Amino acid sequence: xxxxxxxxxxxVPAPDSGTGVSLPWDTNYHTWTMGSGTQALSAAVLLAIxxxxxxxxxxxxxxxxxxxxxLVTAVVAQGxxxxxxxxxxxxxxxxxxxxSRALSDATVAVIAAGFLGMPEQLSLLxxxxxxxxxxxxEDAAQCFPPDCAREPIADCAVLSFGRGKxxxxxxxxxxxxxxDHSASAADVLFGLPEETLNIGWKWxxxxxxxxFLLGRFGYGLLRRLPFLGLGTTVYKPLLDLHRLQLPGGLxxxxxxxxxxxxxxxxxxxxxxxxxxxxxxxxxxxxELSGGRRAGQVTLRYALLAPDRGIRDKAVDALNDVSIGxxxxxxxxLPEIEGVFDILAGSAGECPNAKSFADRLVTLxxxxxxxxxxxxxxxxxxxxxxxxxxx
Numbered sequence: 001x002x003x004x005x006x007x008x009x010x011x012v013p014a015p016d017s018g019t020g021v022s023l024p025w026d027t028n029y030h031t032w033t034m035g036s037g038t039q040a041l042s043a044a045v046l047l048a049i050x051x052x053x054x055x056x057x058x059x060x061x062x063x064x065x066x067x068x069x070x071l072v073t074a075v076v077a078q079g080x081x082x083x084x085x086x087x088x089x090x091x092x093x094x095x096x097x098x099x100s101r102a103l104s105d106a107t108v109a110v111i112a113a114g115f116l117g118m119p120e121q122l123s124l125l126x127x128x129x130x131x132x133x134x135x136x137x138e139d140a141a142q143c144f145p146p147d148c149a150r151e152p153i154a155d156c157a158v159l160s161f162g163r164g165k166x167x168x169x170x171x172x173x174x175x176x177x178x179x180d181h182s183a184s185a186a187d188v189l190f191g192l193p194e195e196t197l198n199i200g201w202k203w204x205x206x207x208x209x210x211x212f213l214l215g216r217f218g219y220g221l222l223r224r225l226p227f228l229g230l231g232t233t234v235y236k237p238l239l240d241l242h243r244l245q246l247p248g249g250l251x252x253x254x255x256x257x258x259x260x261x262x263x264x265x266x267x268x269x270x271x272x273x274x275x276x277x278x279x280x281x282x283x284x285x286x287e288l289s290g291g292r293r294a295g296q297v298t299l300r301y302a303l304l305a306p307d308r309g310i311r312d313k314a315v316d317a318l319n320d321v322s323i324g325x326x327x328x329x330x331x332x333l334p335e336i337e338g339v340f341d342i343l344a345g346s347a348g349e350c351p352n353a354k355s356f357a358d359r360l361v362t363l364x365x366x367x368x369x370x371x372x373x374x375x376x377x378x379x380x381x382x383x384x385x386x387x388x389x390x
Contacts, residue, residue: 002220002322003215003216003217003219003220003322004216004219004220004223004319004322004323004324005216005219005322005323005324005364005368005369005373006214006216006219006324006364006366006368007300007324007325007326007362007364008164008299008300008324008362008364008365008366009163009164009168009214009366010166010168010214010257010258010261010366010367011168011210011211011214011257011367012168012169012170012207012210012211013169013250013253013254013256013257014207014253015199015247015249015250015253016249016250016252016253016256017249023255024145024149024255025145025146025148025149025152025157025176028148028152028178028179029148029152029156029157029176029177029178029179030176030177030179030182030185030186031174031175031176032174032175032176032177032185032189032243033172033173033174033175033243033244033245033246033251034172034173034174034175034241034242034243034244035171035172035173035195035240035241035242035243035244036160036162036171036172036173037070037141037158037159037160037161037162037165037172037173038070038073038074038160038173038238039074039173039238039240039241039242040158040159040160040173040174040175041070041071041074041111041137041139041141041158041173041175042073042074042075042077042078042238042241043175043189043192043241044074044109044135044137044156044158044175045061045074045075045077045078045080045108045109045137046078046188046241047135047156047177047181047184047185047188047189048061048108048109048134048135048137048155049078049079049080049108049109050184050188051135051181051184052108052134052135053133054105054106054107054108057105057106058079058080058081058106059078059079059080059081059106059107059108060080060081060082060083060104060106060107060108061075061080061081061082061083061107061108061109061110061111062083062084062085062099062102062103062107062109062110062111063075063082063083063084063085063110063111063113063333064084064085064087064092064093064094064111064113064333064353065084065085065086065087065332065333065334065350065352065353066087066092066329066332066333066350066353066356066357067113067329067333068113068141068233068329069233069234069235069236069329069333069336069338069339070236071111071113071139071333072235072333072339072342072343073235073236073237073238074238075111076237076238076342077237077238077241080108081106082342082343083102083104083107084333084334084343084350085098085099085102086098086349086350086351086352086353087350087352087353087356088352089352089355090281090283090304090352090355090356091283091352091356092113092115092116092118092283092302092356093115093120093121094112094120094125095352096121096124096125096128099125099128100128103128103132103134107132107134108134108135109134109135109136109137109155110125110128110129110134110135110136110137111137111139112125112136112137112138112139112154113139113141113142114138114139114140114141114142114143114146114147115142115302116142116284116298116299116300116301116302116362116365117142117143117144117166117296117297117298117299117300118143118284118287118296119138119140119143119146119147119296120138120147122136122138122147122148122151122153122154123151123153126153126154129155135155135156136153136154136155137154137155137156137157137158138154138156138157138158139157139158140157140158140159141158141159141160141165141173142160142165142166142299143166143296143297143299144159144166144167144255144258144296144297145296146159146176148176148178152178152179154178155177155178155181156175156176156177156178156181156185157175157176158173158174158175158176159173159174159176160172160173161173161174161251161254163210164299165299166258166297166299167251167254167255167257167258168254169246169250169251169254170203170206170207170210171197172197172244172246173244175189177189189243192241192242192243193242193243194242194243194244194245195242195243195244195245196244196245197244197245197246197247197250199247199250214368215368216322216368219324220322233329233330233331233336233337234336234337234338235336235337235338235339235342236338258297261297261366261367262367263297263298263365264298264301264364264365264369264370264371264373264374265284265298265301265365267371267374268285268301268363268365268374268377269282269285271374271375271377271378272285272303272377272378272381273285274378274382275303275381275385278306278385279305279306280303280304280305280306280385281303281304281359282303282304283302283303283304284298284301284302284303298365299365300328300362300363300364300365301362301363301364301365302328302360302361302362302363303360303361303363304356304359304360304361305359305360305361306359307358307359308358308359310384310385311327311358311359311360311361312327313384314361314380314381314384314385315327315361317380317381317383317384318363318377318380318381321376321380323363323364323373323376323377323380324364325361325362325363325364325377326361326362327357327360327361327362328360328362329357330357331357332350332353332354332356332357333350333353334350335354335357363377
């Protein structure tokens, strides 16, 4: 059977024997571990609503028009209204000008979502949020460490420990609450139920199977089971909100693994530089050269094709040579199954998010990607782009 290099995901670590966990943000943030990253984000929205002065209207939370539908899920679960903001051209990040227009008297929070290891422009957004007295929530589900570990300008931040995230613990998440909010946050969060993760033999057996399925043979096997819906993006409601007691040694092992993981991004920058002359946009390479991502885990390496047609051909060609490339979410939020009905026509035009979704290609960037894989990807894209040019 033909194997396949998985698109994303690192192996689940074995728990460390130690229990003391030193977190990079401990000085400025208190950490609450939650049932999932989506639950952590929803809890952040809950805190933003609880401290706001919005009383006689539906609270609003601003988020990017391109992203995971779980962003919408987390907002809707707290009875708030998601307000979408279009992106900057050829960028995964929100337009500052459009964000400023989107804020209203009912706005309680802005979700600044990092993308594949690149944090949003938090400093820029923080000044606007302070001016308008709304919370800034750093969604670092795709980033590690969170940008707030460098500078505590977000009111809170969110991490995810699910599959395909920088720290993979097969589930769970964390809500980081800045120290000046910790007392009021505790009043709210201690009211949530708590569960404990048991890492007994069942968890250990699940870990072994999970890690096997991340290998080329295992992932190739999974791809032969279409009913699993690998890679599909749909809206799912949030039905539970609880705290989760994680073994300290497990979280510590996950943090260490993420910090020590090799990064293939430099190989991609070197191998794929020719694409710029063929109409592609290597925006992650620009971030790397600008130094904004120093020390960040690259969750996937992303490129923007000239158009959707060449993007689709590139993804198909890469999959044909056993490279798990994909288009990520595949559409802006208003076009994702289940989200359209929730927005009920309230979403405005988002041409930049639409263009970004149509042209995005993501490449594997985990610890199993080799220099030979990067060379194969370059050769495949070279062939496709030359044919397209003709």
